[in-house]
Amino acid sequence: MVLPRIPAKKIPAALIYEIIDGKPIYYKGYEEVVNGTKTIEEVIGSSNLQSTIIEYLLMVLFKSIDLTKYRVLTNETGLHLSKKNNLSGDIVIYDKSVLPVRSADKHYISVPPKIQIEVDIDAYLGAFGTPDGYIYTKTDKLLQFGVEKVIWLTSESRKVLVATKDENWSIIDWNKDIEIVNGISFNIGKYLKDEESPFA
Numbered sequence: 001m002v003l004p005r006i007p008a009k010k011i012p013a014a015l016i017y018e019i020i021d022g023k024p025i026y027y028k029g030y031e032e033v034v035n036g037t038k039t040i041e042e043v044i045g046s047s048n049l050q051s052t053i054i055e056y057l058l059m060v061l062f063k064s065i066d067l068t069k070y071r072v073l074t075n076e077t078g079l080h081l082s083k084k085n086n087l088s089g090d091i092v093i094y095d096k097s098v099l100p101v102r103s104a105d106k107h108y109i110s111v112p113p114k115i116q117i118e119v120d121i122d123a124y125l126g127a128f129g130t131p132d133g134y135i136y137t138k139t140d141k142l143l144q145f146g147v148e149k150v151i152w153l154t155s156e157s158r159k160v161l162v163a164t165k166d167e168n169w170s171i172i173d174w175n176k177d178i179e180i181v182n183g184i185s186f187n188i189g190k191y192l193k194d195e196e197s198p199f200a
């Protein structure tokens with residue numbers, strides 16, 4: 001994969017969303033900031049639907065997960081995979097023995113979460129070409145880093161990718177019950193339907 005060459009001096013560092021193989025991945029819409037038609041704040045925030053889905057997943061998790069054993073982090077958690085790879089996570093679940101609260105500092109986390117959940121795509125696709133190209137590249141990186149399970153919801157397709165290392169990945173309709181961990185499941189299609197969302 002060859003990522004596009006962009007004159008970095010023209011692009012504010014705040015528009016860098018992730019770094020993959022040493023190349024900056026910019027926020028979707030960064031071009032509009034560079035040409036002056038949007039502000040940085042207009043492109044780095046989550047959409048209403050994306051925030052709603054994340055809210056629902058957090059409600060499911062905090063209602064059922066054993067918080068004496070696990071930590072649930074959100075807000076684009078920064079992950080330092082290696083010298084040239086810094087990724088973000090919409091929701092990451094850690095075993096407390098791996099990432100105790102006392103380990104918190106002002107740096108990206110350099111140990112893999114047990115589970116990572118992603119909702120939609122905030123990155124400019126560039127040389128990835130398609131959403132799948134970006135999703136699969138990032139998912140592979142996370143699994144190689146040591147993440148046990150990656151769950152990726154896409155609202156446009158209303159599908160959920162469930163990926164684990166050394167096993168076949170599954171694409172599941174988001175109207176199905178999908179397990180996160182230890183029997184804790186979500187069904188985003190049902191939730192949105194129950195809440196009378198047009199995206200159900």
